[in-house]
Amino acid sequence: MQEFIYFKFDPNQLSQELFEALENDSTVKLLDIPFANASLYNETFALDETKSEQLKDGFVYGVTDFDNAISLPLLKNATSVYKEFLDTLALIPEEDTTLQFEAYRQAGASEQQIETLRICLFKRPHGYVNYWDDALPNTSGGVGRLEPVRNMQVWGLVFGIPIHSYTDASGYYQLPWRFSAGTIMGTHAKNSRVNVKPFNTVGGWVLTSLIQAFVVGSVHIKGWVGACEMRNDVNFDFYGHTQVRYWSQILNAYYFHDQYAAADGIYNAPQSMICYAHWADKPEADLGDASTPMLYHMTGGDITNMFIQQLFGNPVTGTLLSLLHKLLPDMTFRVCGTTPPQHYNTRLAQTAFHELGHASMYRKVGWGWYWALIWAELNYTCSGNNPYCDGTYSGAGHVAVAESWAEFIGTNNALRRYPNGYLKATYLSGFEQMSYLIESEYWFHGGKWIPYGVYHDLTDKPNTGETWDNIEGASISQLYNVFGSDVATMCGYQFKFIQNNPMFNVNNVNLIFSNHDVFCY
Numbered sequence: 001m002q003e004f005i006y007f008k009f010d011p012n013q014l015s016q017e018l019f020e021a022l023e024n025d026s027t028v029k030l031l032d033i034p035f036a037n038a039s040l041y042n043e044t045f046a047l048d049e050t051k052s053e054q055l056k057d058g059f060v061y062g063v064t065d066f067d068n069a070i071s072l073p074l075l076k077n078a079t080s081v082y083k084e085f086l087d088t089l090a091l092i093p094e095e096d097t098t099l100q101f102e103a104y105r106q107a108g109a110s111e112q113q114i115e116t117l118r119i120c121l122f123k124r125p126h127g128y129v130n131y132w133d134d135a136l137p138n139t140s141g142g143v144g145r146l147e148p149v150r151n152m153q154v155w156g157l158v159f160g161i162p163i164h165s166y167t168d169a170s171g172y173y174q175l176p177w178r179f180s181a182g183t184i185m186g187t188h189a190k191n192s193r194v195n196v197k198p199f200n201t202v203g204g205w206v207l208t209s210l211i212q213a214f215v216v217g218s219v220h221i222k223g224w225v226g227a228c229e230m231r232n233d234v235n236f237d238f239y240g241h242t243q244v245r246y247w248s249q250i251l252n253a254y255y256f257h258d259q260y261a262a263a264d265g266i267y268n269a270p271q272s273m274i275c276y277a278h279w280a281d282k283p284e285a286d287l288g289d290a291s292t293p294m295l296y297h298m299t300g301g302d303i304t305n306m307f308i309q310q311l312f313g314n315p316v317t318g319t320l321l322s323l324l325h326k327l328l329p330d331m332t333f334r335v336c337g338t339t340p341p342q343h344y345n346t347r348l349a350q351t352a353f354h355e356l357g358h359a360s361m362y363r364k365v366g367w368g369w370y371w372a373l374i375w376a377e378l379n380y381t382c383s384g385n386n387p388y389c390d391g392t393y394s395g396a397g398h399v400a401v402a403e404s405w406a407e408f409i410g411t412n413n414a415l416r417r418y419p420n421g422y423l424k425a426t427y428l429s430g431f432e433q434m435s436y437l438i439e440s441e442y443w444f445h446g447g448k449w450i451p452y453g454v455y456h457d458l459t460d461k462p463n464t465g466e467t468w469d470n471i472e473g474a475s476i477s478q479l480y481n482v483f484g485s486d487v488a489t490m491c492g493y494q495f496k497f498i499q500n501n502p503m504f505n506v507n508n509v510n511l512i513f514s515n516h517d518v519f520c521y
Contacts (some may be wrong), residue, residue, distance in 0.1 A: 002091040003066040006036040007075065008059045010317050010328045011215045012208055016326045018078055021071035022441055023327060028064040028071055029155070029162035032056050032416035035184060036063060036089060040224075045185055048223035058208060063089065063245045064163055102131050121231035125354065126174035129187060131238040131248040135345040135418050143420075146237060148172075149248040150255035151343065153188040154236070157227075166191060167411050169255075170250045182226040182388050187236055189247035194254050196247045202281040202337040205314050214323060218277065220244040239306050239360050241340040242267060244356025249334065249345065250275060253352030259359060260413050264476035268272035269359030270297055276311070276329040279337040286341035288334060292358035293374050295328035298367055303378055304328060310378065331355050343431055346414060346421030350434065354410030361405060364483045372488075373398040391449035397489035400450050404490070405483070406445045407452040409476070412438065442516050451490065451516035455479050458497075458504075468511040471504055491520035 022028055034040075040047050064072055066088065075083060105111075130146035138145040148171025155164035163177045164503040189196040196218040199210060220243075225234055238245040254269070261268035274296040278289075293307055308316050308324055311332060316324065333351065341347060362370045376395025382388065382519050388399055414421060415434050422431045426445055439460070442453035457466070458474040482496045494513050498506055513520065 003065050003203075004089040004091065005066050005068075005072065005085060006063050006087040006089055006160060007060070007083060007085045008034070008061045009075065009078075009081055011059070011060045012058075014079045014211075014215065014319065014323065015078065015442055016322050017046075018071065018074045018081065018381050019323050020135065020326045021074050022062075022215070025064070025068070025071040027060055027068055028218050030062045031219060031221070032060060032212055033221070034059075035062050035074075035157060036061070036087060039158070040184060041182070043182060043224065043226055046224045047221070049221060052221045052223065056212075058212065058453050059087075068509060072155075082361045087160075087161050090207060091158060120298075124174055124176070124178055124229060125154075125183070125185060125230050125234045127233035127235040128171045129154060129236040129238075129248070130171055131172065131245045132240075133345045135343070135421055138470050149236075149238075149251055150449065151191045151193060151251055151317055152248065153190055154185070155188060156185045160184065164188075179227060179230060181436065182224055182229070184223065185225050186219060186221040186223075188220070189244075189251055191251075193258075193271060193519070194251065194275050195327075196250055196277050197274050198247070198277050198279065198330075199241065199311075200279045200337065201314075202279055204281075205312075207318075207320060211320050211323065214320070217286070218247045222244065241337070241344075243277070243337070246279065246348075247277055248279060249348050250352060253349055254355065256417060257353060257356040257360075257413065260416060264480070266364040266477055266480040267360050269329075270294075270363060271357050272296075273330045273359065274327055276332040276392065278312075278332065278334040280334050280337060281338045284338065286336040286353065287347050288346065290331075290333045290355050291329075291377075292331045292355040292362075293328075294330045294359065294362050294370060296330045297362070298371065299328075301371075305376060306378055307374075323391070330359065342424075342460060343422040346418045346434070347411070347423055349417055350410050350414035350421070350423055352407045352410075353413040357406035357409040357413075358402060359485055360409070360480075365487075366479065368487045369398065369485045369488070373402050376416040386447070388450065393448060396449070397492070400490050401487060401493055403444055403451050405479075407450075408438075408455040411452075411454075449490075450516035451513075451518055454513055454516045454518065455492075458509075466515075467473070470508045471512060474501070474504070487517075490518045493517060494520050 033052055039045060045420040127151045129149040131149055133147040136145050136147055137143055149167055150169055152167045153164050154167065154173040155162050163175050165173050165175055167173045197214050198218050200213060222236060236318055238248055248333045258268045295304060335341065372395055376399055380389050380393045388403065391400060411434055421434050423434050423437055425432045425437060426441055438456050442451055444452045457469045458471055458479065461470050461472045478501055482493055482500055487493050487496055499508055
């Protein structure tokens with residue numbers, strides 16, 4: 001019989017070393033409620049999201065194998081961290097119902113309750129994880145449907161011991177354990193592809209809560225699921241404007257980015273991405289301020305603290321800053337948590353695909369090139385609707401190449417998901433359909449020096465409104481393969497595209513670039 005140890009600690013005293021060990025230790029399960037207490041495991045208490053919030057006491061609770069040789073010794077020896085080792089738990093074999101029922105007796109269950117448990121033995125929790133997407137078409141000819149969440153971790157607790165699996169391409173999961181009684185279940189937006197880390201500043205900057213949530217991660221507690229419920233699908237359907245629905249969309253963006261990159265024959269974003277998901281309370285920033293600094297993959301360095309302070313717009317110090325340094329973001333998103341953004345689903349998808357386009361480019365151009373890009377964007381950003389200034393500063397060439405490509409591939413991929421989706425226009429007022437904007441908007445934020453329209457005009461069919469566009473059929477891979485450490489300006493991109501693709505008429509290529517205000521000859 002496998003034994004586990006149940007413990008709690010104060011996250012505000014966590015060291016970098018111990019945090020890193022816990023974060024990378026797949027044998028540890030952390031929650032922000034005392035989840036291995038016997039009183040939670042019954043139909044009468046019926047744990048739900050509201051009760052879960054009431055159980056939070058500022059501590060982080062964990063369970064790990066008694067023989068854990070990675071993080072458990074560090075926790076035991078951490079003299080500067082307040083911690084308690086609360087109990088020893090045993091993973092009773094799933095077929096040994098006699099021992100399981102005896103465990104319930106010792107936890108205070110009555111014989112009548114135990115007899116009830118016998119009715120619904122040996123059920124493996126299974127079902128689907130979905131979120132409500134109000135922009136995808138439904139079977140009735142309208143829009144709005146439940147959309148599967150891909151690669152979401154789903155977990156259940158066996159007498160306090162975590163068991164988990166992941167959703168597949170249809171959002172389906174099945175836990176690898178036959179339960180003889182009800183259990184507490186939930187989800188976690190963390191997998192080998194991306195680890196979503198939450199930051200909730202709605203209502204103000206509460207440091208202790210931010211630290212606790214950062215340590216635990218993007219965990220959602222569904223609550224108590226009765227044994228007889230497990231005979232049918234145990235579904236997780238995320239409605240409303242909630243953090244877990246936000247995390248679900250991020251997971252789906254990574255999934256579809258990988259699909260599209262493979263279909264296009266280009267690199268996808270690197271594995272093991274760290275993504276900060278900021279849930280803010282400023283309506284003027286309903287959706288935006290996303291970034292892809294790739295700091296976890298580039299190990300941070302001189303720009304780390306500058307980036308963190310700009311990211312939150314609030315002084316970050318002490319334990320939180322220390323922990324951030326051990327899990328720096330590759331990617332960040334920010335969504336207003338108090339008011340749903342207009343055209344939320346399509347805009348968040350396009351923003352995510354834009355940022356994933358940067359991460360894909362990172363693999364192509366290399367560390368040094370990308371570092372120059374991040375340095376330029378951190379040092380020369382502007383306020384208002386022009387975050388990239390006038391393009392006359394050192395490193396502006398990197399910005400022009402990177403942002404033009406990210407906006408093109410981001411919109412291109414978003415159109416695959418939402419052919420009728422809307423975005424906020426850069427140079428037009430209000431919202432427009434993406435299909436119109438990708439054809440009609442030649443430049444991205446910053447002005448004519450970020451010409452994302454050139455890529456579209458190299459791929460699309462000529463139209464009567466653009467007499468100078470006489471090229472069609474360039475593939476995504478042909479456009480992408482131009483990038484490299486040697487392409488640091490749009491003129492550099494133009495020269496190399498012509499060199500790499502002699503099948504296209506040079507004069508026609510030059511006409512497309514010049515009509516997007518790229519003059520290289």
